[in-house]
Amino acid sequence: MENKKARLLKISILKYDPHVKGDKPHIETFEIEEAPGMTLFIVLNDIREHYDASLKFDFVCRAGICGSCAMLINGRPGLACRTLTAKLDPEIMLAPLPFFELIGDLSIYTGRWMRGLNERLETWIHAQEEIDVHKLEERMEPELAEEIYELDRCVECGCCVAGCGTIQMRENFVGAVGMNKIARYQLDPRDKRSNKDYYELVGDEDGVFGCMTLLGCEDVCPKDLPLQSKIAYLRRKMVEIGK
Amino acid sequence: MNAKNNHKINKVPARLDFIQSATGLILALFIWAHMFFESSILFGKESMYAMTVFFEGYYFLGERYPFLIAVLGFFIFAVFILHALVAIRKFPSNYRQYRIFRNHMKSFRHTDTSTWFIQIVTGFVMFFLGSVHLYIVMSQPGDIGPYASSDRMVSEWMWPLFLLLLIAVILHAGIGSYRLCLKWGWFEGKNAKKSRQILKKFQYGFIAFFMTLGLLSIATYMKIGFEHQGHVGERYHSVEHAGKQVQK
Numbered sequence: 001m002e003n004k005k006a007r008l009l010k011i012s013i014l015k016y017d018p019h020v021k022g023d024k025p026h027i028e029t030f031e032i033e034e035a036p037g038m039t040l041f042i043v044l045n046d047i048r049e050h051y052d053a054s055l056k057f058d059f060v061c062r063a064g065i066c067g068s069c070a071m072l073i074n075g076r077p078g079l080a081c082r083t084l085t086a087k088l089d090p091e092i093m094l095a096p097l098p099f100f101e102l103i104g105d106l107s108i109y110t111g112r113w114m115r116g117l118n119e120r121l122e123t124w125i126h127a128q129e130e131i132d133v134h135k136l137e138e139r140m141e142p143e144l145a146e147e148i149y150e151l152d153r154c155v156e157c158g159c160c161v162a163g164c165g166t167i168q169m170r171e172n173f174v175g176a177v178g179m180n181k182i183a184r185y186q187l188d189p190r191d192k193r194s195n196k197d198y199y200e201l202v203g204d205e206d207g208v209f210g211c212m213t214l215l216g217c218e219d220v221c222p223k224d225l226p227l228q229s230k231i232a233y234l235r236r237k238m239v240e241i242g243k
Numbered sequence: 244m245n246a247k248n249n250h251k252i253n254k255v256p257a258r259l260d261f262i263q264s265a266t267g268l269i270l271a272l273f274i275w276a277h278m279f280f281e282s283s284i285l286f287g288k289e290s291m292y293a294m295t296v297f298f299e300g301y302y303f304l305g306e307r308y309p310f311l312i313a314v315l316g317f318f319i320f321a322v323f324i325l326h327a328l329v330a331i332r333k334f335p336s337n338y339r340q341y342r343i344f345r346n347h348m349k350s351f352r353h354t355d356t357s358t359w360f361i362q363i364v365t366g367f368v369m370f371f372l373g374s375v376h377l378y379i380v381m382s383q384p385g386d387i388g389p390y391a392s393s394d395r396m397v398s399e400w401m402w403p404l405f406l407l408l409l410i411a412v413i414l415h416a417g418i419g420s421y422r423l424c425l426k427w428g429w430f431e432g433k434n435a436k437k438s439r440q441i442l443k444k445f446q447y448g449f450i451a452f453f454m455t456l457g458l459l460s461i462a463t464y465m466k467i468g469f470e471h472q473g474h475v476g477e478r479y480h481s482v483e484h485a486g487k488q489v490q491k
């Protein structure tokens with residue numbers, strides 16, 4: 001292996017704990033020697049272990065599955081555990097995702113907002129009759145199942161919300177996470193809701209017609225969900241109802 | 244909540260979105276055609292003259308009827324106003340929203356977010372500049388032609404307005420049409436990400452092409468306008484149509 005000198009990373013973190021009296025938002029900078037294959041997850045743990053035990057941030061899975069570690073990385077929403085420092089300049093700015101409730105430093109509470117969204121959009125299968133667990137499920141074409149499961153991969157990390165200029169201005173907007181979910185249930189033949197029902201959920205300025213197609217969501221989604229294409233699909237379906 | 248029942252849904256939001264896009268599309272297509280017509284001056288006064296009398300119905304009706312241009316102007320004006328009325332919903336509705344968007348845009352540094360702001364600014368600018376131009380088109384439809392238009396640019400000091408309007412409208416139409424495609428999923432194909440990159444190239448290409456065309460046209464009108472400064476008010480006499488006493 002080449003014996004290149006490791007880079008010195010300058011990690012600046014926007015620190016602020018609203019629960020601590022007198023605390024004000026301020027930036028603290030830490031210098032860390034880069035290691036091969038280093039992710040921001042490793043960096044943050046390093047900082048907490050060696051420099052600042054009070055630093056707050058969220059992690060569960062460390063593998064881009066749980067969606068807890070979303071934060072602004074140089075102003076761009078992303079998952080810390082999936083971000084290799086090697087891909088970034090040595091000066092890195094970290095801040096909590098905007099819009100969501102701040103717990104402290106980089107830790108935010110996406111759960112409450114996401115739960116509200118799911119209740120508002122009723123993101124569960126609306127079957128017509130009671131499901132008989134003894135009967136075989138109706139068959140579904142594999143392509144359709146694939147398509148639905150693709151959209152089901154959303155981990156509700158909040159990146160699309162933080163990358164959405166529309167929702168920053170208009171808080172009631174459902175965001176890409178919401179529209180993706182509606183598109184997912186709209187595709188699912190087990191859900192007996194009609195397009196008219198979906199229209200009642202997203203057929204207004206807080207829903208799909210509020211989307212201004214800035215496509216920040218599409219570009220930051222860590223799961224690479226086809227958000228642009230699904231929002232366009234939903235828009236076409238919903239505008240038909242308005243005829 | 245199965246809505247087999249007939250309780251009313253509000254169709255207005257769907258219709259507004261449709262109107263916004265439809266009027267935007269009409270205006271974008273119109274303006275690109277307009278830039279080609281205008282640029283006839285690059286091929287000489289005679290070409291521009293022929294273009295003018297074409298729109299005045301000369302080649303169909305045997306005589307020139309400038310009011311036809313006023314009618315077209317009125318139609319475009321109506322679409323223009325409708326588009327502005329509907330699109331204005333999207334403007335930041337107070338300073339707080341404006342501030343939030345600007346901060347988001349600055350820290351995010353994301354092209355399609357930033358270009359939206361250009362759309363807002365250019366849309367706002369066109370409200371005024373576009374209206375002035377269209378009003379003159381409607382009120383003086385007879386004063387279009389190689390000399391009349393050039394005099395307007397130079398002797399009537401309209402070139403600064405046209406320059407700003409050109410920059411605004413070409414950016415707005417280029418960005419708007421790109422967004423339109425993504426918004427409705429047009430030309431999406433099998434690979435939406437790839438199509439978007441291609442559409443983006445078209446966006447830049449259209450802007451560059453029509454901006455160049457428009458700038459060259461304005462420059463040409465201005466050149467003619469300066470040369471014609473001593474004869475303001477005089478109209479162009481067609482070489483070809485001279486015998487037929489068509490004047491302009």
Ligand code: HEM
Binds near residue numbers: 271420423
């Ligand atoms: C009074 C002048 C105008 C104003 C205030 C205005 C404003 C706007 C705004 C705010 C948008 C963004 C809408 C959104 O985010 O969803 C927009 C979109 C658009 N505009 Fe304009 N505009 C004006 C004139 C024009 C003209 C002259 C053209 C054509 C040359 C045009 C073409 C478009 C197109 C193609 C779109 C995209 C439509 C869509 O996203 O649905 N606009 N306009």
Ligand code: HEM
Binds near residue numbers: 274386388410412
């Ligand atoms: C039916 C409607 C329209 C007609 C008949 C028309 C006609 C003309 C004419 C004759 C000129 C040459 C200068 C002059 O004589 O004043 C001109 C220039 C121009 N017009 Fe229009 N126009 C129309 C609508 C619009 C609209 C809606 C816009 C944009 C919002 C626009 C933008 C411009 C620009 C930027 C120029 C500068 C010339 C250039 O760069 O080639 N026009 N138009």
